[in-house]
Structure formats: structure tokens, C-alpha cells
Amino acid sequence: SPWPKLLHVRSALESALENAFENALENGSSEDWPIAVQQAMQNPQEAANEELPDTGIGLALERQLSAAFIVGERYGTRATSWLTLDAQGNIDITEQRFGPLGRNEGKTSLALRSSV
Helix, strand or coil: CCCHHHHHHHHHHHHHHHHHHHHHHHHCCCCCHHHHHHHHHCCCCCCCHHHCCCCCCCHHHHHHHCCCCCCCCCCCCCEEEEEEECCCCCEEEEEEEECHHHCEEEEEEEEECCCC
């Protein structure tokens, strides 16, 4: 479904991927990719009223839920996870955790190195 947060995150990720690809071509590295992904996924910007679907839950709640990163005391985004796979087959998996009101509660990473 073309929800506002899906469209906004997709656009941000496409832009980040294009930038990472350009940086990799120019510098041989795309180290800024994870930062750009985090910024896209942790964007608390709510959609404009005219972008909101009418799912029957009311405008105020619809607006709060329209953000990619939902900030709330009792309900909200509690984790963001991402995976990075490099050309050598190495995989990095990272999860960042959040508490009420989007409070950062830490990050855990796991690195799986290719034996090939």
C-alpha cells in the first residue's frame, strides 16, 4: 500500500543508495550508507493531513502513525534493524533499540565474516 511513510522512506533509501553508489565509484567506499539508512528509518516527520489515508482511527492517531519513526509514551518505534552485505560476502547485522518517546536504549551488532 502506498502509505506516506512507505513512500517517504523508499525515496530516502533510493537517494541514499544512489549516493552510496556514487561514493563507492569515486572513493572506493560507501561508509555513509548505514548513517543514511538510519536517518531515513528514524525520521519522526509526520505526513501532511492531505496525504493521510482514512482507516477509521481518527486524524490525530493517523497522523502519529504516519511517521517512519513513531514517537510515543506507550506506543512507538522500539527497534530499527539493518543488514549490510559487502562484496566479499561479509554480513553485519545491527539493531538499535528505543524506549518510550524515542529514547535511545543502545545498539547491538553482529558480524558474520565470509570464509570464502
